[in-house]
Amino acid sequence: MVQDMALQKRLDYGFNGYQVPPTPRAARSARKRCLFKRKADDQQICAFDLLATVAGKLLSDEESSPPSANTSSGKEQSRLRPASGLTTSDCSEKVVGPAEQLVNDDCKLRLGIFSPVDFESSGFKLSAKCGLEDGIRKDIKVEPANIRNLSIITRDNDEKSSECTEPFARNKAIKPPPRIGDRRFRKFLPSKHCKITSNVKDEERYNAENFNYLNRKNNFKRQRSLRDYPFKRESSMTLAQCLILMKALAVTEYVGPENGTNGGGLGSGPTQPGVIATPTSVQGGYMSFHTRDDQVKLKIKSFRVPELLIEVSENSTIGSLKQTVMDAVNSVLGGGLCVGVLVQGKKIRDDNKTLLQTGILHDNKMDTLGFTLEPSSTPAPIRHYPEDRPAQLLCDSPQPLARYPPTPRVTQSAGQLRNLDTSPDLPGTSFNNFMESDHDSDPSSPGMSSQRTTSESKALVPTFTVAEVEALVQAVEKLGTGRWRDVKLRAFDSAKHRTYVDLKDKWKTLVHTARISPQQRRGEPVPQELLDRVLTAHAYWSQQQAKQQLKSQPDTCLLL
DNA sequence: ATTAGGG
DNA sequence: CCCTAAT
DSSP states (O other), X not given: OHHHHHHHHHHTOOOOOOOOOOSHHHHHHXXXXXXXXXXXXXXOOOHHHHHHHHHHHHHHTOOSSOSSGGGGSHHHXXXXXXXXXXXXXXXXXXXXXXXXXXXXXXXXXXXXXXXXXXXXXXXXXXXXXXXXXXXXXXXXXXXXXXXXXXXXXXXXSOOOSSTTTOTTOOOOSOOOOOOOSSGGGGSOOOOOEEEEEEOOXXXXXXXXXXXXXXXXXXXXXXXXXXXXXXXXXXTTSOHXXXXXXXXXXXXXXXXXXXXXXXOOOSSSSOOOOEEOSOOOEEEOOOEEEOOOTTSOEEEEOOEXXXXXXXXXXXXXXXXXXXXXXXXHHHHHHHTXXXXXXXXXXXXXXXXXSOHHHHTOOTTSOOTTEEEEEEESSSOOXXXXXXXXXXXXHHHHSHHHHHTOOSSOOOOOOHHHXXXXXXXXXXXXXXXXXXXXXXXXXXXXXXXXXXXXXXXXXXXXXXXXXHHHHHHHHHHHHXXXXXXHHHHHHHHSTTOTTOOHHHHHHHXXXXXXXXXXXXXXXXXXXXXXXXXXXXXXXXXXXXXXXHHHHHHHOTTTSOOO
């Protein structure tokens, strides 16, 4: 069948992501790896060097536009989008070998052309790892840049650090990452030891996964807290009040140019908030473009969602309103949006203009810089029925919703970020998204104050992102539906908060989602293409299973 | 520890 | 997601 061939093609994908071990077993082997690593320092190819090499190679191949202040211009951005279909495997497979081979034409093609700033501003970043188990292995991967729980940390030779024995230690003091967005990429850098850490505080989870009784205990606790979590008693609020509450800030913050050493960022530098004109309905998405040195550094705290029409009855509960807005926002996001840029209220249409030409300078006033989300095709009016979603619904799925701050907030995910880029299909394959936060205590302040609130307050993300779904689908396509542990290892090894049970469950719901009509679907929409693949893969593997069973018991099913 | 499936 | 039974 044609479909089978298509599937088979996809199944041929390889994968070679690096892993931060999420399971105890993997953690143990990681320790082994690390021990080895300590002894093998000399042979070890620095991950950073590797990156530098790749980047430098890419740059030197790209004579037309040397990196300069202009590199983040629209012209550049048009090239930022990695070729769709880029996967970790695509890269890492190419990457094994001497540095020079890292970037052959093929790989370059797949990677797209990155300039230094692109690594962070394009929404993707490169990272690398050296793993030593049986020989030297080098993996490069491309991942969404807004993944926060992974950082490359350069280290001196001192290996006393706990990096290996505590693979999940929070790295609060994230040292300034190697200057990725930097023309120094053209050179090799002095060898430093890089490590990739996960931002996850994971002792408890580690234990929980390790021991059933602990698991139970934790589950019990969690359930209690959820049950006891009172749904906000805002029900008396009028709809109008609520809408006021939901008004978005639409603030663009300008963070001054980075002065080298200080990796801090959020609090530093002059901030010149500017409000975009007349917000209508808004979701407080968050994303940030980080660039370095002479680059403009922006932090976009929210986007206006255009043409978002919502109809709700005044009798609706806050809960149903939240859900409605969520659904609406998500459906718009899922439908693909374009990002528009406003400077002084004027829309900049010329994508080829540089920031410089547009007047977006690092020392400029940023009070008039704005971004918009624009529907790529048609506005999606969304209507909702008054009481079809009472507040109890939220209690049914408390995790994602219960903690939403008053302003409905859609967590900016890798997948959504991609959507902003209107890139239709871009499988990120390694997911280390979303730091875990266990602040059971104070869900209150949505936080505008301190250094890290913005990024960390949206930490709790139990819902699967589109990018994760992509990875899951890809893994299942290759491995089948009966090998969740392998799926986990293959595609989610570094995503500690996804257990194989999660993956299995997600697959179940995916299959279900794919079977129902699009209208009945809720939550962030999964691209139809993915759902199709789900169905195809599911059918394929079901068939395989059936065949296996037939083989094992041929006599029980006799053909006529 | 994993897998399969019901709730 | 949770829970359980069966591997």
